[in-house]
Amino acid sequence: MSRILLGVTGGIAAYKSLEFVRLADAAGHSVRVLQTPTSRRFVGSASFEALTGAPVLVSEFDEDPARGAFPGQQPPGHRPLHHLELVHNAELYVIAPASANTIAKLAHGLADNVVTTAALAGQCPLVVAPAMNANMYEHSATQVNLTLLRERGVTIVGPDAGKLASRGEHGVGRLADPAVILEECEQLLGASGSWHGLRVLVTAGGTREPIDSVRFLGNRSSGRMGLALAAAAHRRGADVTVVAANVALPVPENIDLRRVCTAAELAAVCEQEFAKCDVLLMAAAVADFRPVEAVEGKLKKAGRDRMLLELEATTDVLSALAARRSTGQILVGFAAEHGEHMLDYARSKLESKNLDVVVANDISSPGAGFDVEDNEVVVLTGADEVHLELASKREIADGILDVVTRLRQGSGATVGDDGRAPVRHCLRALPTRL
Ligand code: CTP
Numbered sequence: 186m187s188r189i190l191l192g193v194t195g196g197i198a199a200y201k202s203l204e205f206v207r208l209a210d211a212a213g214h215s216v217r218v219l220q221t222p223t224s225r226r227f228v229g230s231a232s233f234e235a236l237t238g239a240p241v242l243v244s245e246f247d248e249d250p251a252r253g254a255f256p257g258q259q260p261p262g263h264r265p266l267h268h269l270e271l272v273h274n275a276e277l278y279v280i281a282p283a284s285a286n287t288i289a290k291l292a293h294g295l296a297d298n299v300v301t302t303a304a305l306a307g308q309c310p311l312v313v314a315p316a317m318n319a320n321m322y323e324h325s326a327t328q329v330n331l332t333l334l335r336e337r338g339v340t341i342v343g344p345d346a347g348k349l350a351s352r353g354e355h356g357v358g359r360l361a362d363p364a365v366i367l368e369e370c371e372q373l374l375g376a377s378g379s380w381h382g383l384r385v386l387v388t389a390g391g392t393r394e395p396i397d398s399v400r401f402l403g404n405r406s407s408g409r410m411g412l413a414l415a416a417a418a419h420r421r422g423a424d425v426t427v428v429a430a431n432v433a434l435p436v437p438e439n440i441d442l443r444r445v446c447t448a449a450e451l452a453a454v455c456e457q458e459f460a461k462c463d464v465l466l467m468a469a470a471v472a473d474f475r476p477v478e479a480v481e482g483k484l485k486k487a488g489r490d491r492m493l494l495e496l497e498a499t500t501d502v503l504s505a506l507a508a509r510r511s512t513g514q515i516l517v518g519f520a521a522e523h524g525e526h527m528l529d530y531a532r533s534k535l536e537s538k539n540l541d542v543v544v545a546n547d548i549s550s551p552g553a554g555f556d557v558e559d560n561e562v563v564v565l566t567g568a569d570e571v572h573l574e575l576a577s578k579r580e581i582a583d584g585i586l587d588v589v590t591r592l593r594q595g596s597g598a599t600v601g602d603d604g605r606a607p608v609r610h611c612l613r614a615l616p617t618r619l
Pocket residue numbers: 448467468469470471472473499500501502503504517518519520521534
């Protein structure tokens with residue numbers, strides 16, 4: 186994944202940049218941090234150092250023990266100009282929070298501390314997330330400065346409106362949500378992302394098989410996991426098509442969306458799209474059976490005390506696609522299983538459906554699975570078994586894509602995109618939520 190340099194300036198919102206680091210690290214990015222001296226009155230460098238596993242620079246004259254290397258990189262053999270080396274080595278520089286003072290300096294090209302010097306010296310995309318008192322933000326000086334920055338190609342994220350740090354104050358000036366700042370960074374990084382040029386087909390949600398014009402046989406899948414996978418692939422720069430079966434959640438932008446209802450409709454769209462895709466992520470819960478006949482109109486209860494519904498098997502879409510797969514395509518299936526034999530069932534699906542990966546989740550486990558924000562899965566390949574412990578579906582999606590990346594690289598080795606630690610260990614090492 187990407188090398189992100191974070192500049193932290195003075196403001197109460199500095200504590201939220203710890204959450205930014207945590208999210209970026211969990212998404213597989215390497216992060217280094219620059220701080221202004223004032224920002225250390227709000228958050229100490231030790232916190233950032235613990236989360237990034239790398240030293241923080243606070244002055245242009247600080248010696249960087251990592252010599253400008255990001256976590257996962259080898260430090261160069263020579264002694265570089267430390268504060269410049271970091272920003273030269275970064276793929277993106279984000280300043281969050283950016284105070285009114287720092288925004289003014291950036292707009293006018295001042296370079297009086299390590300954060301502003303890096304902004305002037307860097308050539309990578311710059312993202313600025315302002316956070317300040319509402320009057321300072323609305324002051325015409327700040328607004329003109331922000332316009333100058335935008336005109337120069339800087340991406341400004343936020344600020345949000347709401348309750349401000351000073352007691353009783355409301356207005357515009359809150360730092361944007363760290364997850365939103367990260368999403369903006371990843372959008373910018375997408376063009377050079379590690380999946381750039383790959384075409385990814387994702388199925389999401391649950392199919393519905395009509396019984397009559399009012400009723401259907403369905404399942405509890407919300408589509409959350411499929412959408413998280415689609416968003417993660419998009420963040421890595423892939424072209425993504427989502428076949429969404431009855432998904433009511435908002436779909437990420439810039440994704441080719443095909444809405445379907447039944448298993449047959451899902452099968453038809455997948456058949457059209459499959460030959461073009463490099464990676465298939467089959468997260469939809471597809472009905473195995475459907476009513477032999479859907480009744481026109483509404484079935485009436487009058488005169489019945491029981492009803493038999495005759496069902497017929499649907500096509501196994503994934504097996505049918507796998508039967509005509511071409512070399513180089515990676516096929517990922519999902520197996521929602523119940524209880525102790527989960528891994529046996531999942532492994533037998535890996536083989537019988539001719540897949541590269543099966544993502545197994547135990548639907549009896551509390552807090553994971555259908556229509557919840559979190560998940561906990563085991564990712565099975567022919568050679569490996571990666572346990573992704575309870576985490577947000579966004580983090581789980583990234584863990585699954587890391588496994589696909591390794592398979593595409595053909596190494597089968599348990600290292601991540603950038604030679605980082607194995608996924609299993611990355612997720613276990615996650616600090617608790619802030
Ligand atoms: N799948 C499919 N078409 C179907 C049923 C399932 O493409 N008619 C896909 C699912 O999208 C999933 C994988 O096959 O990626 C495994 O689905 P699952 O329901 O766990 O397995 P089944 O083969 O249906 O077996 P069972 O329900 O008996 O566990």
